[in-house]
Amino acid sequence: MQVDPRGQRLAAAITTVVLVVVLVTGSWPLLAVQTVVFAIGALVGLRYAPYGLLYQTLIRPRLGPPRELEAAAPPRFAQGVGLVFGLVGTVGYVADLHWLGIGATALALGAAFLNAAFGFCLGCEMYLLIQRFNPKNHPNREVPA
Template identity: 55%
Template sequence: MTSTTPATAAGIDPRGPRFAAAVTTVVLAVALVLDNVWVLLFQAVVFAIASGLGLGASPYGWLYRTFVRPRLGPPAELEDPAPPRFAQTVGLVVTAIGVVLSLAGVTWAVTAFGALAIVAAFLNAAFGLCIGCEMYLAIARLRSRPA
């Protein structure tokens, strides 16, 4: 779910967020299989970095820029980095709730909130459907409506 190329005035490579969503899916699958709050916390930190510092600051962004992007041709189009960055914030909120509840003793928190996050990450990785991005666009439409 993170964008993984530096944002420019023109936009970001849309393949970066899909790559990051694939990595996120794997990390969240590990958290779910192991029922491990620390793996969920790791993913929450990745979301926090991308949300707070920008998409290009994400560790998954570094992986994409370093190992994947050099082997690809240029993207057909660029996208606005704001929706994927908002999606990172949504992922942060969901995983942070799971971490906090789990550390507070709620035994099902990693499973429940990890499952919510993995569905969103998988949809983005496999089908290019970014739920957080769609939320961003819906909010933008609502805000621009005349009163």
């Protein structure tokens, strides 16, 4: 599956705003909602992610076709990374470990902001790096026993 990178940047921008609000207010319910958004993108697929649906419905019809599409696997992996940080942050806030909630939220915010502002998807880069060193992707490479 291929995705429009402009939709991914919109999702990152919305996520950035949501996570800033979480940091300012300490609202664990809002972080929990964002975590569900991450979960849908990572586990169900980007096609069904709420911010992706918003882009497909309201914005993409008003734009020309994208210059290029990108593979869905890296951004989907990035959503999984966001899911982990969202879960850790939510648990931190709920367990009254605000330092953990703030730290996990801030890290997720940093990654979302990089994508929204500069088109640099940190989770996507992590995915590509992992794939590069995955022995399954290198049939000529010997795997130590």
